[in-house]
Amino acid sequence: MTNVSIMTFNILSILPILILSGFGMIVLLVDVLSSRRLGEKNLLAYISLIGIILAAIFARSPAGTTLFSFNESFAIDNYSLFFNFIFLLSTGLTILISHSYIKREEINHGEYYALILFSTIGMMLMAAGADLLNIFIGLEVMSISIYILTGFKRSKLISNEASLKYFLLGAFATGFLLYGISLVYGSTGAINLKQIASFIASKGGISDPVLLMGMGLIIIGLGFKVASVPFHAWVPDVYEGAPTAITAFMSVGPKAAGFAAFLRILITAFGSAHDEWQKIIYILAILTMTTGNVIAIAQTNIKRMLAYSSIAHAGYLLIALVSANDMGVSGTLFYMLAYTFMNIGAFAIVIVLSRKGDEFIQINDYAGLGFKHPLLALAMTLFMFSMAGVPPTAGFVGKFYIFSAAIKSGYIGLAVIGVINSVISVYYYLRITVIMYMKEPTREFAPLTISPLIVAAIAISVIGTLHLGIFPSKVMEIAQQATLMLK
């Protein structure tokens, strides 16, 4: 029998998570105690933002080492810290872009902010989880909150439908993940990633078919969360039906959390069985990139197009996972940060242009935007260029690191397919730019009601995209320190 020692509990190590859960509950309480007028709910957005900033301030890691706490089930290191910042950033930006959107859509309930905070807690648990139990709990805390947020427009059938699809497929994938965990546990006798790693190393690789199947099922479960093909069927529908601000949130946060867990499980626990999982991820990466990019070309709805583009981006990140070297891990961290800025920025512009009862999400609606609202069009162009990977934007640098990681590990073919895919993606990203600047408006643009918070979100995204594109070295250095912890 294993004994759990109380001495290994280190409350301070999970301080950011405690702060966020505290603020989530404060948001709920303030919502109940304050009067029912909708105007009062500005306060809730500010309380959530304060919580996020406090959590970011108290997110610390011991320099150069990994701090294990809670009986080695929780790893505080530069890796989880970097991901925590990505999560907090994406949550902060989501709250900035949500504020005016949920008022306009009349879904301005206090639970909205609380659920976003709770889902961030789940992501932070996943990134810091050093055993499969913690990763599983984090995944579920994150997913269940997002199932609700997806269906937040309760009276709209499209939102209900998205929520139901996401929930049924998400729970189905959870079943596979869990079964995988139970098989890994059964054959190695451990749920701690380090212990699984030492078990596999002592056997000199995976020969046990049960363990191999367990690993495969875990890959299926996490592949679903990061939206890789062939587990991507839910993505376009859910992204289209969810409230736009939530679409922005779930295209960034859960994907980052999924990759955080993916990298930690595959590299830390199954590192010595590298050859076995590499082949699977290799095929997944090619399928994911190609399917995402090719189907995105045919889309006429901008939310669906961004959904397929997010599938394609998951494919690029899977390339980094296949190469599984330090550069691949730091490339993933960098790319995820860049993707946070550019994707939330693009969705922020979709939100600014939409109005109540008229989502304004057909790509042709953007015709003539360049003349009518030049600044918004310029920002949108920047985000599209960044997603396509045009220098000097963050997306270019991120792709550059990922493809060089693949070449460094000897996967030249994979890097070539990645580059071909980015060329394909240029077509549909630049089409939006072309439509904005070179077509006559097909319909009237209503006067915009722009709140200062969403302007702040767009400004932060623009600055982030450009800064990471022009001066990537500082952030890359931090990302490289984060990878040292993983092994």
Add this chain to the structure above:
Amino acid sequence: MITITHYLVLSAILFTVGVIGVLIRRNAIIIFMCIELMLNAVNLSFVACAHYLNSMQGQLFVFFTMTVAAAEAAVGLAIIVAVFRNKETINIDDINIMKW
């Protein structure tokens, strides 16, 4: 003599029944029940392994799985009710306003 293999085979059968149910049934609640069956198959396998390995971790895991399943049930049924209010059906073939 009932060995660990029996439990694991039973768990695999239950899991497969759950998966097939999810794939072929059309009522959202039945699909959800099949997902619960999958989770319980996993629980069985955890408990059997924990007993066989003489380790507590598997049994611990089962408690968390059950908690998560309960939370999922609460949220899932709420979502199904919300769909039913707007659409008056929970047959997933009819819930198809979005198609690629």
